[in-house]
Amino acid sequence: MNFTYIILIPLIPLAVFFLLGIFNQKIKPAVSGYIGVAGLLTSGILSFYTAYQYFFVHGKVAGVYQTFVQKTTWMNFTDTLAIDMGVLVDPISVMMLIVVSIISLMVHIYSRGYMKGDEGYTKFFAYLGLFSFSIFGLVLATNLFQIYIFWELVGVSSYLLIGYYYTKPSAVSAAKKAFIVTRFADLGFLIGILIIGYYTGTYDFETLNNPEGSAILNWAATSFMGLSALTWALILIFIGGAGKSAMFPLHIWLPDAMEGPTPVSALIHAATMVVAGVYLVARLFPMYYFIEDGFALNIVAYVGAFSSLFAAIIAITQTDIKRVLAFSTMSQLGYMMLALGVSGYEGHDGLGYMASMFHLFTHAMFKALLFLGAGSVIHAVHSNYLKDMGGLRKYMPITNVTFLIAALSIAGFPLTAGFFSKDEILVAAFEHNKLIYGVGVLVAGLTAFYMFRIYFGIFWGKNTQYKHTPHESPLSMTIPLIILAFLSLFSGFIPFSELVTADRIGFEAHLNYPLAAIAVTVGLIGIGLAWVFYKKENDLSDKFANVFGPFYKWAYHKFYFDEIYMFVTKKILFNGIAGNIAKFDKKIVDGTMEGIGNKTVVVSEKIKGMQSGKVQDYAFAFIAGVVVLAMVFIYLWTN
């Protein structure tokens, strides 16, 4: 089966980027919006065509979904080690193509309304094109090096888009923070890649992931500090993934990244780029599962579970709606990591893997919808803070309904998309690890609570008096909301367990009614509490916060993690180490060189008088020297 045309999917957004980037000033804003949308629409149609071809026509051979690879050698290191570039088509990459193209297209359409009148309108669409190119390249990568290259490219486009309002100091510092933190994590990723290359002699996903391949079978051959070297490599790679996916303790950049325009938050920091870490673990899943009996995978599970709970607690206390959504994203990413961590490999055992990918898909839909809805609200009231909102349901009916659908979906309300995927995750966790299951259920309740807290806070609650009466957003913004709401409601009915599984064979997934009932009950309790606290304006919530006192304050300040990082970097690293090194450099290294220079100047000032310009002085010195030398030589010869 020839999948060569897939290369067009990333290249079209790249072409859009160059077109809009080079002719930035010459293109009218309206036209550039249409160019961006048209480019993504083409990529989207190709993605859907690919998905149809793969899942229903050519992909399945003898009941197993095959991997199709088209590649060409890019750099040849040795006879056995080379880096390829190409496209890889398998269930998860095709699924990601669909996710990215839907969300990116919706965000392009939405941005035409949201960014209207902005000075950098064309530039914004150019950046979106660059980002779409990078993320398409990332999901289609055939080997670790290729994924690393695109990994950095999404990092750069994320940096550019977070810092889009570059005149705002907070946006600039947020962009730098995001780039530095993820770059720091990527150091681990790079070392992991190099270790894998050294021990297995290949970067190719297909070779690495083959359960009967040498990489997986020979993991015990090398050991380093009590673990297999490959386990260390996988842990280091997970650090890279954790940086991109904002897992604890590398999460600090994600809330700050909300300084970017809201469509960017929806596209990059909710639906696509931040799931790259989950995608990376899923991509290397056979390695994680088989090497050292899943030691690295356990780390993934616990980090995921902890981040999920940690972020959910912080999300309850935040007052900036975009930050609530950011922490919610982090929490849901933790959910996906957790699901991967508890997954097995074959058949129904691989439920966690499938659930993780399923949740990735549904989460992309409803979280993008939540962000776009929040963007629509912010567009109307010109503020990010809950205190400036309230009672908006009367002014913005479409935003209200779509936001409610998304909130229900993330809270796991029966028959919405989030309900199915969350249920699968909880079943997988229940079957493998009761502790993680407990965390999962708790997080489900917290999620429902904080999500309805902001829902009621925005659309119900107090009747705020607005200076300008808010109005519903234009059609270009509400149409994506409606489409995504439709997907948030019904994408749960996609039979994921037959399409995307760890062993590619597929199985029949059934709802586990008792567990589903528990999850739904917990979710409804969360919604109920939010209803009591925030439906009408009252002081119950403040009283409740006072009961928790210091703990509430901790959570409100995000457990002081930013302060801890600032302390460690500024006080310890900068003052303690970097400061001393700088002093050493300035005083001793530079000092020596400058000293030599200064002394030369001083000495030459003193002796320059000898250069009198009188020819006969020079001649006298010269002849005197000759005479003295002659006398010395005569003396030496005659003795």
Place this chain on the structure above:
Amino acid sequence: MIAGISIYEILTVTSILFFIGVYGFLTRKNLISILMSIELILNASVINFVVINKYLYPDMLQGVIFSIFIIAVAAAETALAVAIIINLYRQIASVEVKDTEIMKY
């Protein structure tokens, strides 16, 4: 070879010639005189070449040939020096050595 005159006497004469040239080179104020002193030094060395060749290695010609080269080079050098002195004269209207100190440091 000149009958009745030994190599020592000729070398004494050339040494005197050489040091007269050096003395003149160091003490004359006029650039042209300095140039003439240099010619004296060169001539002293040319005579040395010829005499040593004739007295010590009578069947060889290197010393003589070399002296011809030196004369040619000295002529070229003098032409160059005179050209420089003329140019200098146009600039500062003088051929005195003390007036050329503008070129220091």
